[in-house]
Amino acid sequence: MATAPRADEGSPGGAGKPSAAHYLLLFFGLLGGLVGYFLVRDRDSAMGRRLLIGSAAVSGGVAALVIALSVAAFSSLRSSPVPVTVAVPTSATTTTVAPSPGTAHTLLVSPSDPIPPKVLHEITHVPTSVYNAVGMGTPGLVYPPTVKKGQKPLTFDGKPGVFYMGGEFCPFCAAERWAIITSLSRFGTFSGLKTMQSSPIDVYPKTQTFTFRTTRYTSPYVSAKLVEVYGQDKATGTHPVINKPTNQEDALIKKYDVGGTTRSGTIPFSDWGNKVIFTGASYNPNPLQGLSRTRIAASLKNPKNPVTKLVLGASNYMSAAVCSIDGGKPGAVCTSAGVQAAAKALHVNA
Numbered sequence: 001m002a003t004a005p006r007a008d009e010g011s012p013g014g015a016g017k018p019s020a021a022h023y024l025l026l027f028f029g030l031l032g033g034l035v036g037y038f039l040v041r042d043r044d045s046a047m048g049r050r051l052l053i054g055s056a057a058v059s060g061g062v063a064a065l066v067i068a069l070s071v072a073a074f075s076s077l078r079s080s081p082v083p084v085t086v087a088v089p090t091s092a093t094t095t096t097v098a099p100s101p102g103t104a105h106t107l108l109v110s111p112s113d114p115i116p117p118k119v120l121h122e123i124t125h126v127p128t129s130v131y132n133a134v135g136m137g138t139p140g141l142v143y144p145p146t147v148k149k150g151q152k153p154l155t156f157d158g159k160p161g162v163f164y165m166g167g168e169f170c171p172f173c174a175a176e177r178w179a180i181i182t183s184l185s186r187f188g189t190f191s192g193l194k195t196m197q198s199s200p201i202d203v204y205p206k207t208q209t210f211t212f213r214t215t216r217y218t219s220p221y222v223s224a225k226l227v228e229v230y231g232q233d234k235a236t237g238t239h240p241v242i243n244k245p246t247n248q249e250d251a252l253i254k255k256y257d258v259g260g261t262t263r264s265g266t267i268p269f270s271d272w273g274n275k276v277i278f279t280g281a282s283y284n285p286n287p288l289q290g291l292s293r294t295r296i297a298a299s300l301k302n303p304k305n306p307v308t309k310l311v312l313g314a315s316n317y318m319s320a321a322v323c324s325i326d327g328g329k330p331g332a333v334c335t336s337a338g339v340q341a342a343a344k345a346l347h348v349n350a
Contacts, residue, residue, distance in 0.1 A: 112194035112211050120193065122297040123178070124185035130312065131338035133303035136345060137313015142283050145317055147346050151274040153325065154252070156223035160325040163252055164212070164270040167230030169239040171198035172281035174209035176268040178296065179282055179314035180226070181210065186333045187322055188219025195293060199233040204285040208293040213242065221326040225249065229267070272318065273325030276346065282314035316342040323350035 136142060154161040164180060166173035174197065181190065196211035198204065212226035227249065231242040245253060256277050257269045270278045287307050288296060299305040300312065320342035323334035333339060334350045343350035 112196050112213070115193050115195055115210065116294070119294055119297045122300055123181050124190065126182050126185075126300050126312065126315075128332070128336050128338075130301060130303045130308070131316055131319075132336055133338075134309055134312040134316065135338050135341045136316060137283070137309045138306070142310055142313035142317070143280075144345060145272075145276050145278045145282075145321065147276055147348060148256070148274060154271060154274040156225060159219075159221070159223040160273045160322075162222055162224040162226075162270065162272050162322070163249060164224070164226045164268070165229055165245065165249070165253065165257070166212070166227075166268045167239060168196050168211050168213065168228055168242075169199040169202060169230055169233040170267055171202055171204035171207045171285045173268040174198040174204075174207040175283060175285035175288060175310075176270075176278070176281050176314070177209050177212070178288075178311045179318060180270065182300070182311060183315040183318035183322070184217060184219070184222075184224060186319055187221050187326075187330070188217055188224075191216045191218075196232075198285075199239070201233060201237060204289060207285050207288050208291065208296060221329050222322055270318075272321035275325055276317075276321035276348070278318075282317065283310040312338075317346065320346055320348060320350045324348040 136144075154163065156163075162184070166176065181193070184190070192214040193210050193212075194214060196209050198207040198209065200206050211228055213228045213231075215226055217224045217226065227243050227245060229241060229243050229245065230239045233239050252271050252274075253265065253269065256271050256274070257266050257279055266279055268278070268281060272278075287310060291307065296307055296311075299308050302308055303312075316338040319333060319339045323329075323339060324343065324346075328334040328350060339350050
């Protein structure tokens with residue numbers, strides 16, 4: 001899995017950095033001891049030695065303080081207290097990309113644009129017949145989610161809740177959004193979706209996708225909070241925090257965003273009613289490499305296309321998750337063959 005420490009946006013002059021006063025105190029402590037030694041050594045050599053030793057001890061303490069503060073200041077510029085692990089199931093190949101320190105603020109990917117109408121229609125109006133033909137996708141390449149039993153149902157605004165956490169730089173999040181958008185479009189409507197691609201310096205670079213940064217989702221059946229916690233990579237290799245999870249969302253992350261090969265804070269992560277949990281990507285982003293957003297969207301009409309099998313296989317699992325928490329509505333979606341096959345595999349009622 002690729003470990004990506006969260007970037008701290010504090011300035012280099014923030015709290016904890018040693019000030020000029022620390023260095024002056026160190027200098028004058030040593031200077032005072034030396035001057036005192038030479039003034040009194042001829043009259044009282046013992047006193048001179050005590051002055052010299054005392055000044056050295058004080059200066060050593062100040063030096064230790066300066067070093068400790070310097071280390072703390074440097075650490076605060078590298079990462080926040082909670083690292084985030086960008087992960088897929090262990091059968092996928094990943095590469096660690098370590099952020100490099102620096103002060104540049106240039107983004108490596110241009111700001112997002114509105115989605116072309118044709119692409120938007122293709123990803124939000126996939127024919128039911130294609131979902132049914134795909135089923136759960138290519139065996140062994142679409143990773144099923146985890147089902148939780150006996151949990152308090154997650155709700156937002158009085159409806160069954162869906163929570164997603166990701167980052168714009170993240171290639172695994174890039175792949176996962178295709179499935180989330182196609183699935184949730186069967187139950188409601190997106191507005192404000194914009195284009196995005198994953199970081200050009202991470203694994204699976206420039207994976208074409210979308211961002212939920214400015215997105216709103218409305219549905220008569222579920223309420224979804226789709227949170228991009230991290231933005232796009234900067235030239236330094238760091239990615240800024242653009243949204244901080246609420247206390248409720250943070251509690252969900254700490255409780256459910258864990259696994260045998262992951263730790264709390266893995267992205268992508270999504271919680272469907274506290275019943276069905278997706279930790280890490282549902283499929284490897286590699287098949288999306290080199291494909292344009294337009295080509296991926298157009299391929300969703302073809303159930304035999306390898307990418308379609310991945311995207312819609314994961315999407316059927318997500319649709320089954322919604323149907324299991326919203327009372328099986330709408331019936332046309334929840335009783336469809338693709339959703340029923342996914343629900344049967346998960347042992348949930350759709």
